[in-house]
Amino acid sequence: MNPILNLFGIKYPIIQAGMIWCSGWKLASAVSNAGGLGLLGAGSMYPDVLRDHIRKCKAATTNPFGVNVPLLYPDIYLIMQIIVEEGVEIVFTSAGNPANWTGFLKEKGIRVVHVVSNIKFARKAEECGVDAIVAEGFEAGGHNGREETTTLCLIPMIRESVKIPLIAAGGIGGGKSMLAAIALGADAVQIGSLFAASEESSAHPDFKNVIINAAEGDTKLSMKSVIPVRLVKNDFFEQVENAEARGATKEELVSLLGRGRAKRGMFEGDLVEGELEIGQVSALIHHIKPAAQILNETWTEFINRREQICKLNF
Numbered sequence: 001m002n003p004i005l006n007l008f009g010i011k012y013p014i015i016q017a018g019m020i021w022c023s024g025w026k027l028a029s030a031v032s033n034a035g036g037l038g039l040l041g042a043g044s045m046y047p048d049v050l051r052d053h054i055r056k057c058k059a060a061t062t063n064p065f066g067v068n069v070p071l072l073y074p075d076i077y078l079i080m081q082i083i084v085e086e087g088v089e090i091v092f093t094s095a096g097n098p099a100n101w102t103g104f105l106k107e108k109g110i111r112v113v114h115v116v117s118n119i120k121f122a123r124k125a126e127e128c129g130v131d132a133i134v135a136e137g138f139e140a141g142g143h144n145g146r147e148e149t150t151t152l153c154l155i156p157m158i159r160e161s162v163k164i165p166l167i168a169a170g171g172i173g174g175g176k177s178m179l180a181a182i183a184l185g186a187d188a189v190q191i192g193s194l195f196a197a198s199e200e201s202s203a204h205p206d207f208k209n210v211i212i213n214a215a216e217g218d219t220k221l222s223m224k225s226v227i228p229v230r231l232v233k234n235d236f237f238e239q240v241e242n243a244e245a246r247g248a249t250k251e252e253l254v255s256l257l258g259r260g261r262a263k264r265g266m267f268e269g270d271l272v273e274g275e276l277e278i279g280q281v282s283a284l285i286h287h288i289k290p291a292a293q294i295l296n297e298t299w300t301e302f303i304n305r306r307e308q309i310c311k312l313n314f
């Protein structure tokens with residue numbers, strides 16, 4: 001049996017990525033109800049807000065769901081306490097050192113997955129005892145690695161380097177790219193951008209429209225000197241680029257980014273001054289659809305494409 005289906009007790013090897021300002025209980029429960037694994041994005045939630053979303057998600061689905069926790073989160077102790085108190089069974093950690101929290105979570109019987117973008121951290125996460133790894137390529141929306149390794153290269157590299165189950169992320173826009181990721185050695189896929197534009201995503205409608213209208217080249221990896229993040233090229237993005245070009249200090253860049261920029265852009269719909277995180281695959285996303293439809297279409301395309309390829313004569 002597929003190790004990811006086994007690990008989480010889900011029907012399809014499709015995980016909806018934890019995404020700040022996009023993945024609340026409505027999206028996570030819709031994906032889990034459809035047979036994938038929905039994740040709440042704790043990175044944009046105050047501790048009490050997270051508790052509320054966990055409770056609402058539990059009420060909306062009896063299927064497994066999880067929480068994504070970026071480990072740089074300032075109130076991390078409170079967040080982890082709530083996760084344990086509320087009986088969350090699956091945690092995806094990212095943006096930080098897996099050594100800090102894996103042991104704590106595993107002791108509580110929680111299944112832990114860590115997100116990486118290079119071999120070094122994949123090995124480290126395995127040593128720390130995580131149950132699986134998400135390997136996220138350069139194409140992905142949101143925060144990313146400095147190495148700029150694309151999904152096509154990253155997945156086989158990580159597959160060669162670790163033994164634990166592997167989830168591919170970055171550029172998965174449907175069943176065809178899912179099949180490619182599986183062919184490269186992944187056991188499952190994690191999809192972000194496609195679900196960010198779903199009906200149930202809590203992103204602002206204007207941001208969803210930016211996603212479905214994005215064209216090739218409209219996003220770029222930015223903030224490489226601080227914390228690399230793939231952004232839509234808007235005024236805010238230009239300010240960051242200019243600041244980096246004139247050699248702005250890390251402190252200046254951090255203050256330009258500020259904590260409110262992502263909320264302003266993705267949640268409040270300020271398309272000019274806000275931070276808009278999305279992946280290269282946005283150029284392939286043309287419609288806002290219900291999350292269950294996205295999942296079903298991805299799975300059907302995966303199965304059909306697999307069959308077509310088997311019939312090819314070389």
Ligand SMILES: Cc1cc2nc3c(=O)[nH]c(=O)nc-3n(C[C@H](O)[C@H](O)[C@H](O)COP(=O)(O)O)c2cc1C
Nearest residue numbers: 017019020043094140141142170171191192193279
């Ligand atoms: C709007 C947005 C917000 C994101 N926020 C987070 C986050 O809070 N934590 C995290 O680990 N990854 C975050 N990511 C990355 C995703 O979890 C996922 O790995 C990535 O989107 C996969 O690539 P794709 O966008 O090409 O599907 C975010 C991505 C997007 C598009």
